[in-house]
Amino acid sequence: MSLELALRATEVLLALAFLQQSAEHMAGFRDEQILHGPRLLLAGLLLFGIATPWVLLGLVIVGLLLLQRFQGPYNGGSDKMSLLILCCLTAARWLPSEQWQEYAFAYLAGQLVICYFISGQVKIVNPEWRSGRALQDVFRFSAYPVSEGLRRLADRPRLLWAMGWAVMLFEVLFPLALFSREALVLALFTAALFHLANACLFGLNRFFWIWLAAYPSLLWLQERAVL
Template sequence: MGFDLAVRVTEVLLALVLVQQSLEQMAVDPAARVWLALRLAFCAALLAGQGWAVWGLMALGLWWLKRYDGPFNGGSDKMTLLVLACLSGVEAALALDRTFWAEMAFGYLAIQLVLSYFISGQVKLVNPAWRRGEALREVFLYSAYPVSERLRGLAERRLVTFWGAWVVMLVEMAFPLFLLHPLALAAGLTLAAGFHFSNACLFGLNRFFWIWLCAFPALIWLQGRLVG
């Protein structure tokens, strides 16, 4: 995937993600509807190919931090700001005809994506509760997320939680190795997407699924840049 195409795909995906987030947010924070409508306008501009719109979206993203005294939705909002910051850097560099720095900004997004998986796996691996499968068991047993009673029954299947925990840890720890070959990367991104999709279905973490997918084009581009 070429640089221009990867950036454009990321912009389109990000605009669609922010549309979804804005519509959800309107339902829980009606007082912010004017600002959310402005964000939707920036999203429309970005979908129409106006790259400068990411600067407006970035400014609104920083304003949300002040309004909610931190991220509105935790890790997914942090990832949203990361994607916005990197795309803002890309657009600024391109406006100054600095292609090298544009690629550096976009590559930074890819590296952060890899680290988000690798560090998460590392943290789990050093935790005895994760190695024994107890941490995953407690996710199903005590989670405040809307897990059905039937799914909570998985907590009693010790082999499922044990091997499930190890699969998650090993895939996350191995993520940097997926950069070695395009087919390996395709497999890694498929596993990652499946992981996020499962979390969306089981726990309602739908925002994580969409915003992490936004960063995938950056990693596909970087892998081709490094290995191709």
């Protein structure tokens, strides 16, 4: 995968994620519409590859205004990943040499690997995750499950223990996938299914789209490292 193809794939996926995110705010408060209206327009231009460097710069400015409006990344990890991808893409399109463009894009790939590994490392040192109690509490007490019927999963501790360990082991072992193209493709497919499950079970739909937008950078970096 060439650098240009990977950048373009990331731009398309990021544009789709931004279109979804901003559409949710168009029925909100007036000040949110003022910010997300231009963001919708810019995301549309990015989707079709129109004036891409300037559009990315405009999206960065809107992103900073949104940080000010909500006093930080109000939607947590998905907003942080959105800004990370956006800043890396903008740097890759504005830096003067291909070498520095590659550095900016490789940084995104590296951060993606670190995100998965740290997420697993934090869980695996937590006794409540190792025992399965953490997932039980999520299903029993949190506001995340999209259906009340899903809360009955809290009464199946063995299943949740197995699910918890599957997630932890996958995340901490994720960096090993970089040693093989086939393993990386399988790992990314599994990760996408994981985020899709979170969207279906907990309504975390933003995580699915925005994490997918970072995958082309890792596919490109793995192939670039082999070459």
